[in-house]
Amino acid sequence: MMSQDRNDELTLVGRKQPAGRVLRRYWMPAALSDELMTARPVVPVTLMGEKLVLFRDNSGALGLIGRHCPHRGADLCFGRREDNGLRCPFHGWHFDVEGNCVEMPAEPEGSRMHEKIHTTAYPVVERNGIVWAYMGPGEPPAFPEFDCFRAPDTHVFAFKGLWECNWLQAMEVGIDPAHASFLHRFLQDEDPADSYGKQFRDTSSGSDMPMTRVLREFPRPEIRVEQTDYGMRLIALRDLLNGQMHVRVTNQVFPCAIHIPLSNEMSITQWHVPVDDETCYWYAMFTSFGAPVDKAKMRDQRLKEHRLPDYAPLKNRRNNYGYNPDEQERETYTGMGLDINVHDQWAVESMGRIQDRTDEHLGKSDVGIVTYRRMLRAAIAAEAAGEGAMPLSGTPEELAAIRGPVSVDTVAAKEGWEQAWTKVDTARRAAAPWPATL
Numbered sequence: 001m002m003s004q005d006r007n008d009e010l011t012l013v014g015r016k017q018p019a020g021r022v023l024r025r026y027w028m029p030a031a032l033s034d035e036l037m038t039a040r041p042v043v044p045v046t047l048m049g050e051k052l053v054l055f056r057d058n059s060g061a062l063g064l065i066g067r068h069c070p071h072r073g074a075d076l077c078f079g080r081r082e083d084n085g086l087r088c089p090f091h092g093w094h095f096d097v098e099g100n101c102v103e104m105p106a107e108p109e110g111s112r113m114h115e116k117i118h119t120t121a122y123p124v125v126e127r128n129g130i131v132w133a134y135m136g137p138g139e140p141p142a143f144p145e146f147d148c149f150r151a152p153d154t155h156v157f158a159f160k161g162l163w164e165c166n167w168l169q170a171m172e173v174g175i176d177p178a179h180a181s182f183l184h185r186f187l188q189d190e191d192p193a194d195s196y197g198k199q200f201r202d203t204s205s206g207s208d209m210p211m212t213r214v215l216r217e218f219p220r221p222e223i224r225v226e227q228t229d230y231g232m233r234l235i236a237l238r239d240l241l242n243g244q245m246h247v248r249v250t251n252q253v254f255p256c257a258i259h260i261p262l263s264n265e266m267s268i269t270q271w272h273v274p275v276d277d278e279t280c281y282w283y284a285m286f287t288s289f290g291a292p293v294d295k296a297k298m299r300d301q302r303l304k305e306h307r308l309p310d311y312a313p314l315k316n317r318r319n320n321y322g323y324n325p326d327e328q329e330r331e332t333y334t335g336m337g338l339d340i341n342v343h344d345q346w347a348v349e350s351m352g353r354i355q356d357r358t359d360e361h362l363g364k365s366d367v368g369i370v371t372y373r374r375m376l377r378a379a380i381a382a383e384a385a386g387e388g389a390m391p392l393s394g395t396p397e398e399l400a401a402i403r404g405p406v407s408v409d410t411v412a413a414k415e416g417w418e419q420a421w422t423k424v425d426t427a428r429r430a431a432a433p434w435p436a437t438l
Contacts, residue, residue: 007357010376011168013048013274018380019168020048023255024136025383025390027143029271029283030054030064030124031131032158035309042086043309044077047133049276052120053077054131055097057084063097064133066120070101095119129158130283142396144230145403146253148269148285152434154292159302160283162312163345166354167256167280171272173344174258175368177236177248181219183343185333186212196263196297199340204246205264205424207411214238214246221248223364225371230254230392230402232375234368237417245417251405252372254391255379261407264428265290268407278353281311289432305339313345321346403438 013020028047031054035043041056044067051067053076061084069076069088076095079086083103085096093114094103099121101114123134127149134140143149148156163170173179184199189210203210218238226233231254238246251259257271270284286293306313315322321336328335336342362370375391382388392402408428412420429436 001360002357004358007354009380010373011166011354012277013167014277015048015050018384019376021136022376022379022383022390023048023274024134025141026136026255026392027125027132027134027140028256029130029160029273029281030133032160032283033126033129033131034158036131040081042077042079042081045133046275048135048274050120050135052122053079053086054124055079055081055086057081057086057097059084061097062124062126062131063095063099064122064124064131065095065097065099069093070117070119093117097121128153128156128285130285141393142399144392144399145401146259146269147267147289147404147436148287150403150435151287155288155434157286157293157295157298158284159286159299160281160311161302161306161341161345162275162310163280163282163349164278164317164353165280165349165351166278167272167274169348169351169355170280170282171252171256171258172369172372173348174260174270174272175232175234175250175252175372176366177221177223177234177250177368178219178365179347181215181221182333183347184340185216185219186338187216187331187333189213196294198301198338199262199268203264204248204409204411206420207244207246209411211409214240218246221365223367225367227371227375228391228405230405231257232368232371233405235421239414240411243414244411245414246409246411247417247421248409249421250407252368253405254375259405259407261409262286264409266293289428289436305341313342315339315342316345317349406438 009018013023030045030047031043036056043054045052045054052064053067054064056062067076071091071093074088074090076086076088079088085094087094092105093101096102099119101117104114107113123140125132189212221236221238224235232252234250236248240246253259257269259269262268266286266288268284268286270282273281273283275281321342324335334343336346379390382390406425408421408424410421410424
C-alpha cells in the first residue's frame with residue numbers, strides 16, 4: 001500500500017506535478033500520421049492536460065500550438081489553414097508552426113503588436129506513422145535507435161486506442177507477466193496459422209505449442225527483472241515439466257512504454273500517453289522482422305473494435321465491455337471476446353479513473369511493478385534536483401547506441417535457456433530484410 005500523496009506524485013501529469021515534469025523530458029506520441037491524411041490536416045490534441053492543435057501547413061511543415069487563440073480564446077481547430085500557418089476565423093490573427101503571431105489584420109496599419117504575441121508551441125517530428133511532440137524544457141533529446149524507428153515504413157504499422165483511466169495503471173498492465181495466464185486465458189486454442197496481427201495466438205519459437213496453451217496450463221511464472229539503459233527487462237519463465245522452459249522476454253521502455261512480442265515475426269512497442277490525469281491513449285508500433293506488414297489487414301482488424309475519429313473502443317464500461325457469461329463459461333476467462341486489448345482495458349478501467357493504491361496489496365509476482373515505481377520515483381528526484389541521470393537519457397551518441405529492445409517467446413532446454421533466447425533473436429535479426437542487427 002502507499003500514501004495518497006505518493007499515489008498523486010506518481011500519477012498526476014500537470015506541468016507542475018512531479019510525474020508530469022518527468023514525462024515532459026521525453027518525446028511523446030501526439031497523433032497518428034493517418035489523422036493528418038485528409039484534405040484539411042488539422043486535428044485537436046490534448047496531451048498531458050494541455051489543449052493543443054496539430055496541423056500541417058501549406059508547405060508540409062508540422063506545427064503543434066495552443067488550441068485557444070491568445071486574443072480572446074477562440075478555438076484554433078477551426079482555423080483557416082492558409083499562408084503557411086493557421087488563421088483564427090474570429091479576427092484573422094495568424095500563427096505559424098512555431099506559435100508566432102505573424103499578422104493581426106484588424107489592427108491599425110503599421111501596428112507591430114503581433115511581434116509581442118506568441119502562443120504555446122512544441123517541437124514535433126514524424127516517425128513511422130506517429131507524430132511525436134516534445135513538451136519539456138531545453139532542446140529535445142535525440143531518439144534512441146529502437147527497431148520501430150530503424151525499420152523502414154513498410155515494416156511498421158501504427159495504431160492507437162483510448163482508455164478511460166490514468167496512464168500509470170494502463171502502462172503497469174504491460175509489465176505484469178503473470179496476468180496473461182488469467183486475463184488472456186483462452187479455453188480453446190485457435191489455429192496459429194490464423195494468428196496474423198493477433199496477440200498470444202502464435203506458437204513460441206522452438207515449439208509447436210500455441211501460446212494460448214502455454215499460458216493456460218502454466219499459470220505460475222518465475223519472473224526476473226533486470227534494469228537497463230532504456231528501462232527494464234522482464235523475463236518470465238514457465239517450467240513445462242518435460243525438461244523444457246518457456247521463456248518470454250518483455251521490456252519496460254522508460255517512461256511510459258512497453259515492448260513485447262506479438263509473434264515470432266513481429267514485436268510491439270506501445271506507449272501509454274496521458275490525455276489528462278484520468279484518460280490516456282495507447283500508441284502501438286508493430287515492427288516486422290520478416291515480410292512487410294499487411295497494414296490494411298491490421299488496420300481493418302483494429303477498426304472493427306474502435307470508432308473514428310477518436311479511436312475509442314466500441315466495447316467499454318457503458319456496454320459492460322461486451323461481457324457474456326456463456327462465453328466466460330466456455331471460451332474466454334473474461335467473457336469479453338477475443339481481443340486482448342478489451343481484456344486489458346477492462347482491467348485498468350475497472351480500477352477507477354485513477355487507481356486507489358492506498359488499498360493495494362502487491363505480491364512477489366508484481367516485481368516488475370515494484371521495480372518500475374522505484375525507477376519513476378528516482379527519476380522524479382533526479383528531475384527535481386536537476387542532477388542525476390534518468391533512464392533513456394544522455395547525449396545523441398549515447399542514445400544512438402541504445403538499440404532493440406529484445407522481446408521474444410521461445411521454448412528451450414532448462415539447462416542453457418539463458419543463451420537460447422538471445423540466439424533466437426540474433427537469428428531473426430540476421431534474416432531480416434532491413435538492417436536489424438544490434
